[in-house]
Amino acid sequence: MTVVEAGEVLNLKVGENPLLEDEAKTGYVSPDDQDGETASEKPSGAPQLKKGPWSPDEDKLLKNYVEAHGEGKWNKVQRNSGLNRCGKSCRLRWTNHLRPDLKKGSFDNEEIDKILKFYLKWGPKWAKIASRLPGRTDNEIKNFWNTRIKKTEKQGLPIYPEHVLSQVKQPQQDMNCETPGLSHGKKRIREIEIHDLMDVKILFQHLDYHKDLVVPTKPLKRRASIGSLKISGETKETYCSTDLNYVLARSESVPTGSAIASGYPVELPSVQSSSSTLSNDWLLQCVSASVEQQIHSSIQSTETISSQTTGLLPTMSEISFETLIPMVYPMIHSFGYSEHESSPNTDIQAANLSLGSDDVSQYYQVASFFDPGVPDTELGASFFNDTPPETSFLNQQKQVS
DNA sequence: AAGATGGACAACCGCAGATTG
DNA sequence: ACAATCTGCGGTTGTCCATCT
Structure with a gap:
């Protein structure tokens, strides 16, 4: 990717810094300018970083930079854009004021x-x-x-x-709700709240093995963020499968967000971003199809894989989350880049799956195998509070289908 | 008219989790 | 595995401005 400095965008000459002029105008001097920054943000000998209100010129620089490079890597903004602000300040300014999707005005x-x-x-x-x-x-x-x-x-x-x-009723004891008792400090986890998904209908696929359902599976380290994607002009909510720590599977060795392929558990790649962060690195690592194409291909691929590799026809049905808690695994949204560690073999994928479709190959080239030996994480244990989930409805659901 | 007060908003800070090298 | 760095969150403080006394 070509790096375009924001200074170039504004056609500034070296030595011309409107921000310094602006600082002189505002006269703002932070009370703790001397010790407020980390060493990385203020190396000795470097000019002091500006604090206080942002000027229109600074906003323009930041906006140009983010438009050119995307969000994230905020410390690089300071280094590459000509902005005399620390990364944190840039992120805050962008998030709270410059983001294009911000809603202005008072709350209704x-x-x-x-x-x-x-x-x-x-x-x-x-x-x-x-x-x-x-x-x-x-x-x-x-x-x-x-x-x-x-x-x-x-x-x-x-x-x-x-x-x-x-x-407001009492919080439900569903497995994906963070309750005060389970909260461990400032864990930055964006969790799916099941009650928010009650009205969401998803295309749900499960692999019908004609065997007893076993839940839960091992929680993965990865967590989800909820967000939205444009699908055919319509905004739909999407989410990362691994936030739902249960999956319909026939073996406990099959982890969350997994399927069986060629007799092995395969971790499917999954969405890990929201529309506001589509430029994040993980997405850049995805295949270069449009989001829409990826989703449609993903739907096809899940059908293909399960039928070709297990010999069993998958069951596709539209079920509400209310019914599915917590066993859902929204394969419909399973695309992206698998980042799971401890993958003993990452080369198998599409080749072993013998898939005819190029689209499918694309996706499963980045799928990786899950190592069942990965121990449960502390996060997972605390998340569930070591309490087994209510699973009786699974059998009910099975009878229905 | 001038100072005091309070509301709304903006920005900073410390901390901690996540990521990277 | 570890340290350094990056990032995000929640608490707090600062600033501006309208209204009140």
Whole structure:
């Protein structure tokens, strides 16, 4: 990829730095300029990084840089763009102000209700709450909340209106909900909340082995982020399969997000990004088909693989999440780059699968084998609180189908 | 009119998890 | 395996501006 410096975009000459001029104008000097930065951000002898309000010129530089290079690698922004800001500051500015999908203006009633509802359930998980309010930032919501608290306290009003309280029930004990008791500090895990998926219908495939269903499987290290993808002009929610730590499988040795191919457990690649981060590295490692093509091919590939390699016809059915908790594995979205470590053999893939379709080959060239010897992670154990899930409905579901 | 107060918003900081070399 | 670095989160503080006294 060609690196284009933002300075070039603005056609600046060496030595001309509008930011320094701007700094002189604002006169802003942070009280802790002397010791506020890490060594990596402020090497000795390097010019001091600017703090305080951003100028339009700085915004322009940052915007140009992100448009050219994508989000992420924020520390490189400072090094390559001519911006005299630390990476953290750049990320914050982009996330909270420059992102194109930001929703400006005050919160409407629906948003306020959501904030109240989610705060009731999760507490001050601002990022998590923000992820449920498209176009809103955690900082925005946090500010709103703090202001509201002050205001209601002062006026002696209840924080939560009655209609919000009546809507919120006790958190369900589903396996994918983070509950306060399971929270371990500041783990940055974007988790799928099953209740948010209740209305989502997915095309679900399971491999019908005519055997007892066994859950759970070993949780993977990888976690999911929820996001949206444009499919045929329609925005749909998608998610990473590995966040759902259960999979319909015939053996405990088959990990989450896996299928059986050629008699071996195969970990399928899965989506790990949201629309806002489609430029992240992982996606760049994907095959170069469009997202839409990948999804359609992925649907085909799951059918092909299971029927050709197991000799059993897969069962495709449209089932709601409500029914599927927690055994779903949304293969419909399984594409991307498998990053699982401890893969003893990464060369098998498409060749052994003898797939005719180029599309399928594309996807499974990046699939890797799962090593069943990988021990359960601490994360996985704490995630489930060592409590086995409710599985009786699995049999019910089986009878239905 | 001037100072005080408070709300809204922006930005920074420390910490910790994730990633990279 | 380990250290260094990057990234994201939540708490806190700073700034601006409108309103009040």
